[in-house]
Amino acid sequence: MALGAAKTFVPGEILLAADLNTLNTNILNNALTLISPLLADLDANGFDLTGLDELAFTDSTANPTGTGRLRRNGLVLAWAVEDARTNTVARALILQATTTGVPAAGIGTGLLFRMESADEDPADAAEIQCVASDVTAGSEDTEFRVFTRTGGAAPTENVTFRGDGGIFFARADPATPAAGRLYRGNFVRAWGNVSITPTLNDSYNITSVADAGVGLVTITFATDFTNATYAAVGAISQGSAVVGFDNFAAGTVRATLSDNAAVLTDFSFTFMAIGDQ
Amino acid sequence: MALAAVKTFVAAEVLFAADLNTLNTNILNNALTLISPLTGTLDVDNFDITALGELAFNDAAANPTATGRLRRNGNSLVWGVVRASEPNAVFALQATTTGTPAAGIGTSILFRAESADENPSDFGEIQAVVTNAAAVEEGDIRLLLRSAGGAPVESHRFAADGTFLFSLADPATLAANTMYRGAAIKSWARINATPAIQGSYNVTSVADAGVGLVTITFDTDFANANYSITSTGGASTTTFIVGFDTFAAGTVRATITDTAGTFIDAQFMFVAIGDQ
Amino acid sequence: MALSALKTFVAGEVLTASDLNAMNTHILTNPMILISPLTGNLAAGGNDIIDIDELQLSDAAANPTASGRLRRNGNALVWAVEDARTATVATALVLQSVATAAPADNIGAGLRLRAESSTDNPLQLAEIAGRLDSVTAGAETSSLAFTTLFGASGLTTHTTVTADGGLAFNISPAGSPPANSLHVRAIVDVWGTVSITPTLEDSFNITSVADAGVGLVTITFNTDFPDATNYAMVASGDQAAVAIGFDTFAAGSVRVMIRDLSDVAGDQRFRFIGIGAQ
Numbered sequence: 001m002a003l004g005a006a007k008t009f010v011p012g013e014i015l016l017a018a019d020l021n022t023l024n025t026n027i028l029n030n031a032l033t034l035i036s037p038l039l040a041d042l043d044a045n046g047f048d049l050t051g052l053d054e055l056a057f058t059d060s061t062a063n064p065t066g067t068g069r070l071r072r073n074g075l076v077l078a079w080a081v082e083d084a085r086t087n088t089v090a091r092a093l094i095l096q097a098t099t100t101g102v103p104a105a106g107i108g109t110g111l112l113f114r115m116e117s118a119d120e121d122p123a124d125a126a127e128i129q130c131v132a133s134d135v136t137a138g139s140e141d142t143e144f145r146v147f148t149r150t151g152g153a154a155p156t157e158n159v160t161f162r163g164d165g166g167i168f169f170a171r172a173d174p175a176t177p178a179a180g181r182l183y184r185g186n187f188v189r190a191w192g193n194v195s196i197t198p199t200l201n202d203s204y205n206i207t208s209v210a211d212a213g214v215g216l217v218t219i220t221f222a223t224d225f226t227n228a229t230y231a232a233v234g235a236i237s238q239g240s241a242v243v244g245f246d247n248f249a250a251g252t253v254r255a256t257l258s259d260n261a262a263v264l265t266d267f268s269f270t271f272m273a274i275g276d277q
Numbered sequence: 278m279a280l281a282a283v284k285t286f287v288a289a290e291v292l293f294a295a296d297l298n299t300l301n302t303n304i305l306n307n308a309l310t311l312i313s314p315l316t317g318t319l320d321v322d323n324f325d326i327t328a329l330g331e332l333a334f335n336d337a338a339a340n341p342t343a344t345g346r347l348r349r350n351g352n353s354l355v356w357g358v359v360r361a362s363e364p365n366a367v368f369a370l371q372a373t374t375t376g377t378p379a380a381g382i383g384t385s386i387l388f389r390a391e392s393a394d395e396n397p398s399d400f401g402e403i404q405a406v407v408t409n410a411a412a413v414e415e416g417d418i419r420l421l422l423r424s425a426g427g428a429p430v431e432s433h434r435f436a437a438d439g440t441f442l443f444s445l446a447d448p449a450t451l452a453a454n455t456m457y458r459g460a461a462i463k464s465w466a467r468i469n470a471t472p473a474i475q476g477s478y479n480v481t482s483v484a485d486a487g488v489g490l491v492t493i494t495f496d497t498d499f500a501n502a503n504y505s506i507t508s509t510g511g512a513s514t515t516t517f518i519v520g521f522d523t524f525a526a527g528t529v530r531a532t533i534t535d536t537a538g539t540f541i542d543a544q545f546m547f548v549a550i551g552d553q
Numbered sequence: 554m555a556l557s558a559l560k561t562f563v564a565g566e567v568l569t570a571s572d573l574n575a576m577n578t579h580i581l582t583n584p585m586i587l588i589s590p591l592t593g594n595l596a597a598g599g600n601d602i603i604d605i606d607e608l609q610l611s612d613a614a615a616n617p618t619a620s621g622r623l624r625r626n627g628n629a630l631v632w633a634v635e636d637a638r639t640a641t642v643a644t645a646l647v648l649q650s651v652a653t654a655a656p657a658d659n660i661g662a663g664l665r666l667r668a669e670s671s672t673d674n675p676l677q678l679a680e681i682a683g684r685l686d687s688v689t690a691g692a693e694t695s696s697l698a699f700t701t702l703f704g705a706s707g708l709t710t711h712t713t714v715t716a717d718g719g720l721a722f723n724i725s726p727a728g729s730p731p732a733n734s735l736h737v738r739a740i741v742d743v744w745g746t747v748s749i750t751p752t753l754e755d756s757f758n759i760t761s762v763a764d765a766g767v768g769l770v771t772i773t774f775n776t777d778f779p780d781a782t783n784y785a786m787v788a789s790g791d792q793a794a795v796a797i798g799f800d801t802f803a804a805g806s807v808r809v810m811i812r813d814l815s816d817v818a819g820d821q822r823f824r825f826i827g828i829g830a831q
Contacts, residue, residue, distance in 0.1 A: 003581050009570030017286030023577050024282050024300050031279065031312045035584045037322030037604070044326055045590030046611050049597055050333040051314060055347040056603035058323050063371065063675065068625055070608040072345050075358040075650065076665065078369040080675075081628040087381030089404050090372030092666075094626070096389040096397050096616065096633040097352060097643035103391040106640035108400060111386070112353070113662045113683025113697070116651040119690035122340065122357075125662070126683030126697040126714075129642045130388030130401035130422075137394035138426040142401050146714045149685075149695040158697075159714045161433050163401075163422035165445025166455035171718030177758045179742075179776050179831035181719035185757040186741040187456040191505040191550045202503030202551060204459035205451050223451045229755035231744045231824035233507045233789040235547075236520040240534035242814065244790040245824070260518060260538040262794035262814045270505035270521070271789075272550050274744045274826055275755060277453040294562030301576050305556050308587045314598030321602060327609040328590070332623040335599055340649065349621055350647070352634040357649040365663035365682045367650050372628060373669040384666045384678065387629070390643075397616070397633075405666035405679030407702075414670045416678045416702040418711070435699045435711040439724030440734035462739040465785045465828045476783035476829060478738040479730050496729045507787040507826075510798050518796050518814075536796050536816040546785035546799070548828055553732035 003027070003034040103135045108142075127155055133163075143168075189230070190221050191272035194255075198266075215257040215264030223277060224251040230275020237268040245271075280304070280311040378410045402429050408437040419444075463504070464495055464549040468531075470542045489533040489540025497553060498527040504551020510543050519545045556580070556587040648683075656688045663700075678702055686716050725830075742784065743774055743827035747809075749820050768811040768818030776831065777805040784829020791822035 006026035007019050027034060057072035064071040064080035071078055081090055097109040108131030117123040127147040134141040143162045147155035150171075160168040169184035177183055192203040198217045200209050207220045228248040236243050240260040247254040257267045283303040284296055304311060334349035341348040341357030348355050358367050372384040383406035392398040402421040409415040415437035421429035424445075434442040443458035451457060466477035472491045474483055484492045502524035510517030510533055523530040533543050559579040560572055580587060610625035617624040617633035624631050634643055650662035663682030667675040680700040687694045694716035703709040703724060713721040722737040730736050745756035751770045753762050760773045778784045781802040788797040794814045801808035811821045 002584070005574070005577050005581055009573050011570050013570050015292055015568055015570070015573065017288050017290045017292070020286045020292065020297070020300070020573075021282070023573065024304075027304055027577075027580055028280055028282055028311065032315055032317045032319065034581065035312055035319070035588055036317075037320035038324045038585060039322070040585045040589070041325040041327055042321070042585070042588070043590035044329045044595070045592070046328055046330050047591045048331040048333060048594040049326070049329065049602070050331075050594050051597040051599055052332060052334045052602065053337055053348065053597065053599050054341060054601040054603075055332070055605060055608070056343065056601060057345045057347070057605050059345060060323075060606050064607060066609065068610050068612060070610070070630070071606065073369075075344075075360050075367050076369045077345075077347065077356050077367065078371055078667075079630045080371040080373070082373045082375060083628065084375050085372075085382065086374050086376040087379040089381075089383035089385050089406060090628040091387050091402070092370035092372050092384045092628055092630065093386040093646075094389055094616075094629045094631040095386065095645035096631060097638075097645050098389075098391040098397050098633070098635045099639050100635060100637050101639040103393060104640040106642075107390050107638065108642040109388045109390050110642045110644040110646075111388075111664070112644045112647045113664075114647055114649040114651075115660045115662050115683070115685055116656040117685055117688040117690065117693045118656065120693070122649050122651050123685065123688075123693060125685045125693075125695040127644065128403075128681070128697065129644075130390070131642055132390065132392060132398075132400060132423075135392040135398075136426075137392065140392045140395075140398065140400075140423050140426050142423040142429070144401055144403075144420055144422065146697050148683075148697055148714060148716055149693050150716050150718075152689075152691040152693045155695065158716075158718060159720060161420050161422065162452070162455065163424040163432055164448040164452070164457075165424075165432050165443055166448070166452060166457045167433070167720070168452060168455040169718060170454075173757060174717040174719070176775055178715070178717065178719065178721065179779075180725075180737045180740060181715065181717075181721045182456070182735070182740050183717075183719040183757075184454050186744070188460045188462065188550055188741065191459075193503040193505050193551070202501070202505075204447065204457075204550070223453055227755070229746045231746050231755075231826055233509075233548075233787045233824060233826055234505075235507045235787075236518075237522055237524070240518050240532070240538040240540075241520055242518055242790075242794060242796055244792045244795050246792050248791075256792060256794075258794040258814070260534065260536055260814050270507060272505050272507055272548070272826070274741060274757075275746075292568055294564050294566050294568070297562050297568065297573075297576070298558070301558050301580075304580055305558055305587065308555065309591055309593045309595065312588055312595070313593070314596035315600045316598065318601045318603055319597070321605045323604055323606045325607040325609060326602075326605065327607075329608060329610045330594075330613060330624070331617060332608075332610075333619070334621045334623070336621060340647075352636060352643040352645060353647045354623065354632045354645065355647040355649055357651070359651050359653055361653050365650075365661040365684070366665035366680055367648050367662050368646075369665040369667055371667035371675045373667075373674055378669040378671060378676075382668050384668050386664070386666075388645075403681065405668065405701075407668050407670060407676065407678060409704075410670045412670075412672050413704050414673065414676055414678075414702055415704050416668070416676075418666075418679050418681070418699050418701055435701055436731065436734065437701060437703065438728065438731065439703060439709075439711065439722075439726030440731055440736050441712055441720075441722060442731060442734045444733075458733045461733070461735045462741060462828055465739070467782065467785045476785065478736065478828075478830075497732055500732075507789070509787045509825075510796075517798060536812060536814045546787060548785055548787050548826060 003030050188272050188274050193270045196266050196268045217255040220252050226276040232273040234271035243269045280307050380410050382407050467546045469544045491531040494528050500552040506549040508547040510545040517543045660685050738830050741828050742831045746824045749822045770809040773806045778829045780804050786827045788823050788825035795821050
């Protein structure tokens with residue numbers, strides 16, 4: 001027994017009130033000692049455990065034994081479920097954070113990864129936040145924001161996966177970009193396939209093209225560049241003709257089309273542009 | 278004590294059976310009141326607690342005190358471990374089947390908050406999905422997000438084949454400093470005068486179509502013939518003019534001339550972008 | 554009661570020591586039967602519950618009833634909080650992994666997602682992990698990696714949100730690229746706008762441009778290509794009737810040739826894009 005008997009009566013002993021009281025209060029006053037440590041599984045019978053401070057899991061060195069079980073295996077706390085699904089996704093974890101107030105844009109829920117640095121124990125390292133940029137009924141927009149650290153500062157927004165399908169790069173390009181990485185500065189911002197008329201056959205981030213004269217086409221961007229020093233390159237849709245660009249502005253540029261005799265001439269052409277936005 | 282004594286015997290009191298029964302059944306009938314609330318740490322001694330309803334954590338306003346502990350710190354449920362070195366994973370979500378697993382089976386984590394009219398509101402989900410459930414398994418990670426009030430749908434995918442997929446078509450309004458599907462380069466190559474591919478992406482082959490004419494065949498085609506392809510020619514001390522014609526979803530023809538307009542076989546390069 | 558009375562005394566019965574002992578020890582030796590199953594909520598009173606092997610949660614088929622509660626709803630383990638925030642993020646789950654010794658660069662903590670395959674139960678399917686790339690005091694940098702199951706290679710880091718603000722695609726897959734995908738080889742590696750002087754007016758991944766003669770400009774890359782062959786350069790001039798070519802390819806530089814349509818070299822402003830197998 002975890003809780004010992006306060007008294008063991010001997011045969012023929014006179015039974016005194018005090019002894020009975022002691023027997024009774026021994027149990028009543030030492031309820032925790034009575035039950036702890038447990039001697040077997042505790043059946044909560046569908047009831048709750050409330051007022052918890054910490055739950056300490058022993059390392060069972062094994063995965064959960066059944067569905068709906070939480071167990072520690074080494075360093076890993078594992079939640080396991082099993083059902084009859086064979087080819088669909090089980091939502092195994094839900095992180096829910098609601099408000100007592102009126103939700104507004106910016107409300108969200110996060111998952112933080114924390115470890116240790118040379119002088120911080122623990123140290124917040126990276127976070128995924130799921131945030132609404134619009135909470136308006138019937139027009140909610142959400143995104144996954146990834147926060148990481150740089151230069152010892154607290155985690156800040158780095159890359160955001162948007163609900164409209166885009167990836168937003170929050171940070172300026174590094175001084176030395178690493179090979180094979182995508183940054184804010186190295187993806188195409190606009191492209192177009194322009195007919196000889198000129199009309200847009202297809203495009204990306206282009207509002208319109210306009211005839212500016214023989215061999216001259218003004219291109220207007222939908223989302224402008226930051227300045228006029230972006231790069232635009234193109235090709236004529238036939239041989240022996242060249243396309244150049246002039247009149248650079250943040251929101252427009254003019255294509256100049258000439259034949260191999262340097263005579264401005266209408267051609268169909270394609271182009272792409274890249275630069276700071 | 279949480280459970281009070283139903284009777285306290287007084288000295289010299291006559292001891293009745295009924296009183297002894299009452300003493301005993303008071304404990305037997307009120308076991309929960311006896312132990313709850315706990316007056317100290319409950320040691321489960323490596324047993325299980327089963328059939329739980331809810332676990333309600335006080336806000337300890339502090340992190341776990343030792344390895345292998347779950348604690349609430351403000352809004353955060355914190356799982357903390359102390360280790361000597363790798364590995365990384367400290368939390369696992371596992372969803373298996375009683376049936377035969379097939380492609381599409383997976384596990385996810387859902388992020389929920391609140392919107393103007395939904396409480397709670399599903400904001401986004403991260404799914405891990407098996408794409409090949411046979412030996413030499415493959416899987417991808419899919420992000421699901423909301424747009425314009427719709428339910429969360431796949432927006433991005435870290436695909437099982439190692440590529441990154443923009444799952445949604447370009448929106449009508451493109452945000453600044455944001456990359457969309459349409460901004461991804463779909464093909465490039467450097468082609469020598471033979472013509473032969475020296476370096477490329479998404480090009481199956483190049484074929485000699487005549488002097489200064491090269492037919493380029495894409496591996497994964499464009500959606501139509503309206504893509505953009507830009508080019509430059511180059512060789513020692515001489516420039517060439519490279520244009521393109523005969524656009525098709527899967528092929529295009531490069532036309533290479535000197536500045537006099539004479540077709541000539543020469544090295545050239547191109548970059549192509551468009552809808553797929 | 555889960556634990557029954559060992560004896561019920563009858564009126565007038567002689568009370569013996571052995572009966573009292575038995576009654577007492579019956580409770581003392583059967584505490585589990587006494588308390589289990591619970592007949593109501595167990596209040597921990599702010600104390601801990603330790604040395605747990607497994608927690609098995611019943612399917613409540615409902616979300617948690619209040620803030621700070623963990624509950625099972627179907628397959629989902631649901632952690633719910635509620636407070637007065639209206640426009641900020643609640644960090645609902647923290648995965649914390651600290652070291653017994655001094656931490657070293659690349660220490661990390663991750664969330665593993667598991668499923669099942671025809672041969673593995675469970676199958677280690679994916680992982681999302683945060684990592685401190687540098688643990689140096691006051692100079693910590695971190696990244697977030699998405700790891701997927703990549704065939705025979707097993708769990709492989711797929712994409713990393715890097716500390717320098719980029720997305721690193723760690724796999725260069727072979728085979729036909731899927732439509733609308735982004736491949737590491739399809740990322741623009743360099744671009745620039747070069748004045749007539751020549752000077753660099755704007756750029757990405759360019760260290761410098763240098764005058765190499767009339768109509769000749771040498772472009773030096775900051776981060777090189779892997780070799781001299783596996784990249785493409787395209788360019789256009791800032792006016793009509795300019796033909797631009799490239800030669801003298803090297804992993805770290807390339808020369809631009811600018812000519813008019815009579816094939817005469819001449820200095821002009823131009824713009825270029827380069828892409829390859831970085």
